[in-house]
Each structure stands twice: as C-alpha cells, then as structure tokens.
Amino acid sequence: MTTTATTTATTAQDAGRAPVVSFQGVSKSYGAVRAVADLHLELHPGETVALLGPNGAGKSSTLDLLLGLRTPDTGSVSLFGTTPQRAIQQGKVGAMLQSGGLMEGVKVRELVQLARDLHPQGYPVDQILANAGITDIADRLVGKLSGGQEQRVRFALATAGANDLIVLDEPTTGMDVSSRQTFWGAMRRQAQEGRTVLFATHYLEEADEIADRVIVLHRGRVLADGTSAEIKARAGARRINFDLTEPADRAALEALPHLTALTVSASGSGSTVRIQSQDADATVHALYGLGLYPRNLEVSGLGLEQAFIAITTAEEAAR
C-alpha cells in the first residue's frame, strides 16, 4: 500500500507518482447480487496486468467502475490521481469493452477517423489501421464484419491515440488462434512503449503468457495477486508423476508432506501415481523415504488453469 493519500500538498511530482489505477475499498451491488466486494487494487505505470476469473467473478463490473461507466456504492476509484471521467477526457485511457457495440452504417476507416479525432493526441489513421491489422478491411461497412474483425476494430478504437492506460475486456473473444496471436503481438507493442495494460480474460494461457502480473478475481474480491509463477505456486502448483512396479499403498502416499491432490491408477501389475504438491522437493524426498522406487519420475509446473481451479475450489471449500 502506498501512502500518497496522507500527503496534503499535491505537487506535480506527487501526481507523477500516483498509481495509474487505484481502487480503495470499492463495493458495487446490483440488487442482491454483490458484483464487487471491498476491492483494493493498485496498478503502476508500465505493468501488464491480467484480471483473471470465471464468468461472474466481477471482472466486467470492475472494469466498468474503473472506467467510470458505473459509480461505486462505497469506496473510491481513481485513475492517474483523478476521476475516471477526467482521465478519459484528458485522453489518458483507451478502452475496449466486451459489450462495446460499434456505430453501424459507417466504414471501418470512418469509424477509426472518428476515434482519432475525438482523442486529444490521436495518431494518423493509416498507422492505427496498420497497428490493429485492419488495413485490408478499412473500406468495409462496420455491420458486415466477422466477430474477430469487429474485435480488431474495437482494438483500433482503443489505441487511436497516445494513451497511458489501455483497458481491454476479454479482447480475444471470437478470434481464431492465428488472429489471437497477431492481436497479442499488437498488444505487446503497446506494453513495450511503456503503457500500462489491463485486460480481463478467462483464457488462462493468455494471462500466463502475456501478463507480468495476474490478479485472480472471485466473487468480486481479489483472491490472488502476483506473477503467474506465484499464482501457480500458491495453488500448490507442482505436478509429480511416476510409475510403481508394485500396487501402490494409497494411505502411505496420502501421508506425504505438502501433498494437495493424489490419483492412483493401476497399470499392468503396477500402478501410475499422480500427485500435486506445494513443495515438490520435499514430497519427492519423502517418497524415497518410504522405500519406494518411483520410475519415469516427472516433476512439472501446473498450468495456470489448474492453479486457478485449485485456488477457486480451495476458496469454495473454505466457505
């Protein structure tokens, strides 16, 4: 937690050090549904952050609050030390919404021109089109695009000017694998230029691959916040696989230290064992201590997806 709030004199230097995004105890309910619950969050300049969570975790609500499209019931949201509305007016924020419809009856180029002209520091139209990979569809009517093409047009609108923060809500929905790769290429260029990028996703491999910080959201709260390696570690995220030539003693295996999951299946006269462990080294050491001779021993990292499932189920179980 930074303590910028305690200083009374707001100098230009302080403004420069203000977090890009700051949520202070933000809650938002829709009727009886609590979409965001006492959320504390800070993003710093240059970070590429994934907001990860299943559908209904509060990702879109969080982004709506961040962009000032909704007002929080309690708490406060600030961007660059000011209100979301003012930050947007100043052209500091580019955003691509999941539900962001496009203006119909106009051509792609015309729409991009509009976004450019509305931005206080807009880029040349051809550059925006090329960057978003939509030069070839510039003269098409907006209503006649495929889902993936629409997403790229939305991306073009979000990157039409020199923004400091780019917010994307499930940006690759509807894209095929190759356009997804191209899209993330364009996204990485934005990050390399020093922009802060925040994207919501439930494609876990995207968070793992692209983000240098992953925030796991569940029931409107931050469940985990760290690098994807840390998230995986937190979920007990090493996998140990091996074969035994004899039938496994299940009870003995269950007693292994740091074990979080165990499956044993018979294979021929022996068995195959799969273990998830929070400390693979200690688990394997103890395994030899049992007098067992594991064959084909493999220790590997869990994908973020399994880590994510492990964290959320642990959370459910704790309730």
Add this chain to the structure above:
Amino acid sequence: MTTLIKLEIIRALRNKKFMFFSVIYPPALYLIIAGGADSKPIPGTGLNMGLYYMVSMAAFGAMTAVLLGNSERIAKEREQGWVRQLRLTALPGRGYVAAKIAAAATVSLPSILLVMIAAATVKGVRLEAWQWIAIAVGTWLGSFVFAALGVAIGYLASGDAVRPISMLCFFALAFLGGLWMPMTLLPQWVQNISEWLPTHAYAALGTAVEAGGAPHVKDMAILLGYLLLFVGGAAWLYRKDTRKA
C-alpha cells in the same frame, strides 16, 4: 466533434429506406389531408386549409422523422453498447446531442421542402419568396427542438418502452399543439394548454409568416426554451447513463 456530426449525417444519408419513408411521408400525408379541402378560410386564422396544413404537415413530418427516428435509434445504440464505447472518448455530452440533431436535421430538411413543393404545385399555394424561405428555415430550425427531445427520450427509456413513450409524447404534442386540426376548432381549455407547447409555437412560426408577418417573439422564446431544456437534459442523461442497457 465535427467528425461525429459529419459521420452521423453520412450515415443518415446511407440509410436509404429510412430516408425514403421519412421524406416521402409528410408530403403524402399533406396531400391526403389537405387534398380535398376547399380554399375557404378557416375560422379565426385567416388562412385556408391548403395553406394551414402546409405548415402543420411540414412541422408534423419533420417532427415525426426526428422524434421517433432519433429516440428509437438511440435506444438501440445504447443497447448495442455503442454509446458506452463513445463515452470512453473525450466527446462532451453536448457533442453527442449536436451530432444526433444534425443527423435528424438531414432527414427533416428534404421532407419540409417536399411538403412545400407539393403545396405549391398540387394545391396552388402562392406566397412571396421571403415567406417560402422563412417558413422553410423556421420549420427546419424548429425541428431541432424535437430532435433533442428524441435524444432525451432515447435515454430515458430503453428497449420496448421507447416506442410507446415516444409515441405518446408525439401524439399528445401533435394533437394538443394543433398540428392535426386548427387550434381554433379545439375547446378553449385545450387551447390554453396548447399555447405553451413546443408544437404550437413551432407551427405558429410558419402560420405567422403565411399571414404576412414575422414570427412572434413569444413563440420563438418558447421554442428556444424547450431546445435548451431538451439539449441540456439529453446531454446530462448521456453523461449520467450508468445503466447497462
């Protein structure tokens, strides 16, 4: 902001079906209503049916196009999320309303001109050149008031509620404002209300000119007041819209 205005106009012109019906409807209605009327003056107005209905149908047609057209299209755009996207730009609320009024004005101008042409050719309405110009310009500028109202309704209501609400506003305003039948044929209490409605002031602009005078300051003031009210309200609603339509 000018880009958005330009784009809204281009877009209105490209929507051929919408343009065609919005433009063709008022002159057709004019010919149906005033077509069989004789040239006897309407009591209390000094104008005959052909003349009276030219102004009221031009006003009615322009109002139909801009009020109903705007409110439904805006409600649809909100539902599709385009307005949310637009709100993430530096566009001020009044810019959005101005663009919508411009788009509506693109539609209303040809329909006003067509009513006047129909009146001149079919009904033999004869006026001085300045009167023609004053009526066309006055009716056109007056339609901005209803375009702004359309934007505001598009924001107040959403989904299935838009049409009933805009229809209700529209019919009440048209009837009570005397667009369908001369005011002097209506009961006194209706006339008392009518005097303060934008539709009455709107049609009065044209009828005053037809009678050979300048539009009344009171009518212009009423229209200006409503314009400011509707534009301000619509811009405010645009900025405050935090509902996920």
